[in-house]
Amino acid sequence: MRKILYILFFLVSTAYSQTDWQKWEAKQVSYEFPTKSAAQTQNESASLTGTLLNSLKSVYSFLISDYDGDNCPFSPSCANFFVEAVEETNLISGTLMFADRFTRDMNVFKGVNHYSLHKNGKYFDPAINYTLNLQKIKFEMVNN
Amino acid sequence: MLILISSAKLFAQSGAQEDLFSPNNRLKFANHLYSEKDYLRAIGEYKDFLKSTDNDTARFRFANSFLRIGRYDEAAQNFKILFIGSKLEEEAKLFYYQSLFFSKDFNAFQSNYDSRLNFPQKYSLTLDRLNSATYFLSKTNLPSEAVLIKPFEDSLQTKLIYFYQMMKNPPKKNPVTAALLSAAIPGAGKVYTGELTDGLIAFGATLLSGFLAVNNFQHDHNFRGWLFTGLTAFFYGGSIYGSAASAQIYNARLRFNLDSEIKIFFEERNYFLPKIDL
C-alpha cells in the first residue's frame, strides 16, 4: 500500500507542467464515451494447428460460451488460455498447461494464491507465464 | 522566399524599439521559463541565446533542462562542454554522471566511472553512491559486497547487504525438484513452491480420477475405466508440468519483488543526490 501511495505521490508531484515538456499539436477531444470493455484481440496465427484451434474456439464460443455467462475467474479465460498455450508451445505442452490451469480453476481457494489482479477484476494468468521461460513471465501489479 | 523570410525574421528581431529578442532579453525570459519548470520552452530560448553569447550558467541550465525533461543524451553532451575552464565545472561533472545514470545506460556509466579523471572531491561520495546504485539496479557484473555498500551510511548497510545477498543467492525454487516431487506425489511440487491449495486440489483430482478408473475396471466398465485413466493421466501430467511452471513463476516473482524493492529504496532517497539549484 505504501508503495502505491508513494508512486501516486510521484505522479502528482511531477504531473504539473509536464504537459509542455514535449511539443504537442492541436487535438480534438472526443465527445464519445470511452468503450468500457476493450475489444478482445483475436489471436492471429499462421500455423495450421493455430487456425484449426481458433476455428474450434469460434465454434465453441458461438455454440456455448457466449450464452453461459461469465464464469471463468481468470483472464484470459480457460478456452483462450488453451489456444494461447498451444500457440506458444505445441499441442502436448499446451495440453499439459491446460490440465494445470484446469486443476487450478477447480481450486475454490484461489484468493489465497499469488495471482495478481487484472484490470477487469479477474486473476491475471496468461499462458506465457507457464512456458517455463523465466524472462517472459510478467506480472501486472506488485503483489504483496 | 527564403530571403524574404530571413529578412522578415531579422526585422522582427531588430525593428522594434524595445527588442524582446535581444540576447539579454532572451536570457531573462529563458531564466523565467526555467524557474517555472517550463523546460522545453526554456531550452528554445537558451539555445538562441547561446548562439551569440557564451555563458556558463545559461549553458548549465540549458543542459539541466534537457536532464529534467528526460532528454539525457543532449543533457550529457551539454554538461560535457562545461568540463574545461568553466566555473561550474564541478557541478557539470556530477550532472553529466546523473544524465548517464538516468538514461539507464548503466554500462556507459560504469565504464565512465572506472576511467574518470579529476572528478571533484566535493561530489565524489555522491558519485560513488550513484555508481553502487547502478549495480543494484542492473544486477550484472557485481563487484564485491564491501565495495558496493561502502559509500552508504551505517543505518542503511543492513538493508543493502540484504539486497546484495538476494541478488547473489536468491532463495529460488528448482523447477526440476518441483516436477520430480509432483511425479512422486501429485501436487507435492506445488506445495513446495508455496501453492498449498493448488497442490491439494491436484492431489485430490488425480487420486479421485485414479480411483474411479480402477473401480470401473473392477466392475468391468471398460469404457469408463479408460475414460478415467485418461483423465488421471491428464491431471497427473498437468500437476508435474504445472509444478515446474509454478517454480519458475515463484522465481520470477522473487526477482520482480526484489527489483521493485530496490527501485523504491533508491527512488525514495532520490538516489542520494544532493539538492543543487543553479
Add this chain to the structure above:
Amino acid sequence: MFRIRKYFVLFGIFCLQTIYSQNSVETQLAWADKLFASNQYFDAITEYKRVLFFDNRNELKAKIYFKIAKCYKAGAHLDEAINFFASVGKNATNDSTIFSAKLEIIRCNILRKTTERALQLCNELEKDGRFASNKNEINYWRGWTYMFADDWESASKIFGESPADKELKLLCNQVIDAKVSVTFATVISYILPGSGQIYSGKILSGLMSLAWNLAAGYFTVNAFIANRAFDGIVIGELVWLRFYRGNIENAKNFAVEKNFEVSNKALKFLQNEYRGLKP
C-alpha cells in the same frame, strides 16, 4: 503544406511589422495571435508568455491568459486550460470577461466529462447576481452538461425551456426513444430466457439462449421424472442454471451496450455534424 503555411505566417509577420513597428509588445502580441490562428498552439503559448513576461499590466494579463487557455484547450490539455481560465477570472476587470472565462471552465469540464463539477459551476454562476441576464446561456451549457452526463431526459427538459434550442431538444428526445430499459430487459429474460436479448436487438443470440435453456430444462425435468434425481441435480446445477444465469447476464449487458451505442451515436453527431455552439 505545413512549412508553406509557416512561411506564410512569417510573411504575414513581415507585413505586420511595417504597421506595428512602433510598439514591440503589440507586435509580439500580433505574432502570437498569428501563430494561434495557424493552429500552432504550442508556439503561440511561448510567445504569449513572452509578452506577459515583458509587460505585466493587469488588463493585458487577463487577455493573454484567456488566449493561453484557449491554446491548451485546442491541444486537448483541459486541466491546464481550466487553470488558465481560472487565472483570467482573477485578473479580469470587467464582468463580461469574467463571465466568458467561467463559461469556458464549464465547457472544459463538459469536454473532460467531469459533469458534476460543470453542473455545480452552472449553479454557482446562476446564483451570481452579476450574470442574472445571462440565464439562457448558462442553461444552454447546463443542457450540454446533461448530455455528456448521459442524462438525456434532463437535457431535453432544459433545452425545452428555450425555443432557440429546439434542435438539441429533438436530438435528446430521439436518444430517449432509442434507448432500451435495462431493468425491463433483465426482468423479461428471467421469465422467458432470450427475450431480453431479442428486445435489445440481438435476435440470434436470444434464440440460441432460449434453445439452450429449453434443452437443458428438458433434460433436467426428464431426469427427475425418470427418478434419476442425482442426474437431474447435476444437469440442473451445471448446465441449466449456468445457461439461465448467462442469459440474464447477457440480457443486461446487451441492453447496457445498446444504450451506450445510442448515446455515443448522438454524441458523435454533436461533434461532427451539429452546427451550433459546442463546448
